[in-house]
Amino acid sequence: MTRRDQTPRYRGGGKRREGGIPFHKRYRKILIVLMSAVLILGIAGTSYAYVLNSKFKNIAKVGVNLKEKDRPDPDKGKALNIMLLGSDKGKNLGTAQDNTTLAQDAKAAKWPNGKYRSDTLMVVHISADRKHVYLVSVPRDSLLTIYDGDGNPTSKEKVNAAFSYYGPTGAVATIEHLSDLRMKHLAIIDWEGFKDMTDAVGGVPVFIPNSFTDPKQNKTWEQGQQVLQGEEALQYVRTRYGLINGDFDRIARQQNFLRALMKKILSDGTMKNPVRLFDTLESITRNLTVDSSWQPGDMRALALSLRGTTADNVTFMTLPVAGTSTDPTYGSVVNVDEARSKELFTALKSDTVDDYLTKYPDAALKPPKDVQ
Numbered sequence: 171m172t173r174r175d176q177t178p179r180y181r182g183g184g185k186r187r188e189g190g191i192p193f194h195k196r197y198r199k200i201l202i203v204l205m206s207a208v209l210i211l212g213i214a215g216t217s218y219a220y221v222l223n224s225k226f227k228n229i230a231k232v233g234v235n236l237k238e239k240d241r242p243d244p245d246k247g248k249a250l251n252i253m254l255l256g257s258d259k260g261k262n263l264g265t266a267q268d269n270t271t272l273a274q275d276a277k278a279a280k281w282p283n284g285k286y287r288s289d290t291l292m293v294v295h296i297s298a299d300r301k302h303v304y305l306v307s308v309p310r311d312s313l314l315t316i317y318d319g320d321g322n323p324t325s326k327e328k329v330n331a332a333f334s335y336y337g338p339t340g341a342v343a344t345i346e347h348l349s350d351l352r353m354k355h356l357a358i359i360d361w362e363g364f365k366d367m368t369d370a371v372g373g374v375p376v377f378i379p380n381s382f383t384d385p386k387q388n389k390t391w392e393q394g395q396q397v398l399q400g401e402e403a404l405q406y407v408r409t410r411y412g413l414i415n416g417d418f419d420r421i422a423r424q425q426n427f428l429r430a431l432m433k434k435i436l437s438d439g440t441m442k443n444p445v446r447l448f449d450t451l452e453s454i455t456r457n458l459t460v461d462s463s464w465q466p467g468d469m470r471a472l473a474l475s476l477r478g479t480t481a482d483n484v485t486f487m488t489l490p491v492a493g494t495s496t497d498p499t500y501g502s503v504v505n506v507d508e509a510r511s512k513e514l515f516t517a518l519k520s521d522t523v524d525d526y527l528t529k530y531p532d533a534a535l536k537p538p539k540d541v542q
Contacts, residue, residue: 225451226466230459232276232338234356240321240343242352248298249521250472253345253353254305255333256290256361256424272358272459281319281337288333288341290361290424293349295518300475303484304523305428306514307421308345309491313503317343328500338461348506349515356461363457364407364427368399370449371434376406376427377539386411403427417504418488419542425486426541433481485527486535490514 260275260282262268267275267282275282288310295304310330315323319336321343332344342353368374374397381393389405391412398406407427413419440446460469490510497503510530517526527534535541 225455226469229455229466229469230271230273231462231464232273232356232358232459234339234342234461234463235319236321236339236343236346242346242350244352244354249518250296250354251351251518252294252296252355252357253342254290254292254294255288255338255341255356255358257286257288257333257358259360259362260285261287272360276338281335283335286334288330288358291329291333291341291345293345293351293353293518294357295523296472296476297523298521301479301483302523303476303479304518305425305484305486306518307425307486307488308348309417309421309489309504311417311494311500311502311504312489312491312506313497313500314344314348314506316340317347319343323347328503348511349518351515351519355464357464358459360457360459361404361407363453364403365400366453366457367431367450368403370453371431371440371446373397373399374403374427374430374434376430377541379539379542382412382542384409384412398427413542421488422535422541425488425535426538429481429484429486429535430538432484436480485523487514487533490533 257272260268260272261284263282263285265282267278267285270278270282272286275285291308291310293306293308295306297303308329310328312329313326314329316325316327316329316332316335317340318324319339321339324335329344333341336343338356338358342356345351346353375395376398377395378391378393381391383390384405387405387409389409391406391409407424408420409423410416410420413423434440435450440450490507492505492507494502494504513529514523514526514533517523
């Protein structure tokens, strides 16, 4: 762009440019921008705790009623383990509980057996220094001993049966017995809520290495960089047909999407934009259910302690497996590699996961451009 007059004309020493705008008008826009920046930083900074607290008070709660004697010893130190479930909204069973919420069903005298499915199960480990977060996915078809709502063993089934049959308590009991880790808290995310979250942050960027078609969802994924939101984001995390490794590739996609979503949420474009920050927190809390012992103040304190954490400090892994097989009752199942899984859970318990990753570098999720 060419300026019409390249030579500024001044009226004299100490006087403003000839024909110029008075100082207070000339810098008013700059001052407005600076003040706006201060307000944005204030909302994302000192008032951030207030926003978190007001949102966290609206999160639905469920009870996890396990007997203390049946649970692993609380982990020493300040490291934290949280069980994360991805659930659907529930299907109709032809009962009075068809229209009830997850929180209401968890408080009912009888859990609605088979109403909910949990195709996503993760153990989230937050290091004692709050500088690293590790998420370990447990494949939904893992053949494990399932524990009921009283913490008692039932039979060997696919792990997603624990939540479907016995609710939050059964799911926590099953994972605690598998890992010998105390799940300090439980968080359940409604996958449908991903549509809200992706809209709130303005879309989530992902890269598709190779074009392929998912016949189940009648969706073709074209090679290249894409920004996903709404229904398309939900299709991305649900895709397993058309992928070479089926459910294992779906797990990688879910982890890859969460990684990209975290990066977007933690970016300046979200954290320093009061409207986007508010909308993001609103969409997360509206689609989140946590255990009844997790108080808003504790959630706020944890969120604030992780404010220095970036997406690069978050590592995704999958429970070590020894392949798949066909069970006469449950069909295709995933067989857990018990020896290596014990190594992983021991590393989580002792907060030495980096040592585990040094020994097994391929255990971590591949870079974004390598996830199909």
